[in-house]
Amino acid sequence: ETGVTQSPTHLIKTRGQQVTLRCSSQSGHNTVSWYQQALGQGPQFIFQYYREEENGRGNFPPRFSGLQFPNYSSELNVNALELDDSALYLCASGDRGGEREAFFGQGTRLTVV
Amino acid sequence: RKEVEQDPGPFNVPEGATVAFNCTYSNSASQSFFWYRQDCRKEPKLLMSVYSSGNEDGRFTAQLNRASQYISLLIRDSKLSDSATYLCVVGAARSGSARQLTFGSGTQLTVLP
Numbered sequence: 001e002t003g004v005t006q007s008p009t010h011l012i013k014t015r016g017q018q019v020t021l022r023c024s025s026q027s028g029h030n031t032v033s034w035y036q037q038a039l040g041q042g043p044q045f046i047f048q049y050y051r052e053e054e055n056g057r058g059n060f061p062p063r064f065s066g067l068q069f070p071n072y073s074s075e076l077n078v079n080a081l082e083l084d085d086s087a088l089y090l091c092a093s094g095d096r097g098g099e100r101e102a103f104f105g106q107g108t109r110l111t112v113v
Numbered sequence: 114r115k116e117v118e119q120d121p122g123p124f125n126v127p128e129g130a131t132v133a134f135n136c137t138y139s140n141s142a143s144q145s146f147f148w149y150r151q152d153c154r155k156e157p158k159l160l161m162s163v164y165s166s167g168n169e170d171g172r173f174t175a176q177l178n179r180a181s182q183y184i185s186l187l188i189r190d191s192k193l194s195d196s197a198t199y200l201c202v203v204g205a206a207r208s209g210s211a212r213q214l215t216f217g218s219g220t221q222l223t224v225l226p
Contacts, residue, residue, distance in 0.1 A: 033213075033214070035216075040218070041218050041219075042117075042200055042216030042217050042218045042219050043157065043200075043214075043216045044216070045213045045214065045215065048213070056213055058213065090156055090157070092214075102159075102214055103159070104156040104157050104158070105156060106155070106156050107155075107156050109154075
């Protein structure tokens with residue numbers, strides 16, 4: 001096991017609602033990245049946090065936002081949910097800037113109806 | 114054109130077969146290279162890092178050709194337990210100092226008894 005935990009594991013939301021997903025990173029890791037994985041696709045980079053600041057962002061709209069806390073845990077917030085937001089959301093922790101491989105949590109499966 | 118492209122498969126092979134996966138990437142500034150394995154409805158897990166000198170881990174051999182921007186994975190003597198989706202992953206510096214991991218869409222492998 002990687003030591004990266006995500007909650008909840010499954011979630012169903014209605015279009016237009018807001019959702020918060022949580023991630024606890026592996027001990028000793030100060031970088032957290034979030035990915036969205038649609039069915040049949042590889043994970044897509046949303047953004048990365050290092051020492052509580054956003055440290056890079058993929059091609060996602062501003063309604064995707066995040067936080068990192070002093071203990072390096074992190075949240076992903078998505079506002080105004082759309083049906084296409086239905087996906088597996090993966091959190092990965094690593095060392096500074098993701099120099100090496102990323103270690104993934106088990107993911108949160110979000111369904112927007 | 115996708116930044117990381119893989120054969121989509123599926124590859125259906127008998128036990129004991131040798132199977133090869135190929136991957137190309139478009140960002141010449143890429144600095145790190147990996148193969149991840151993802152079981153159905155689970156998170157991706159690191160299979161191996163890939164180096165220019167090539168590297169081997171038991172039945173698995175990975176090769177990197179920076180000039181051709183090409184990565185490969187060879188699985189020898191395939192086992193039923195090798196059935197999974199194999200993700201080609203490339204890391205490169207992005208905005209800020211983040212090393213963003215870019216994933217291919219994955220190649221699905223099924224090893225048949």
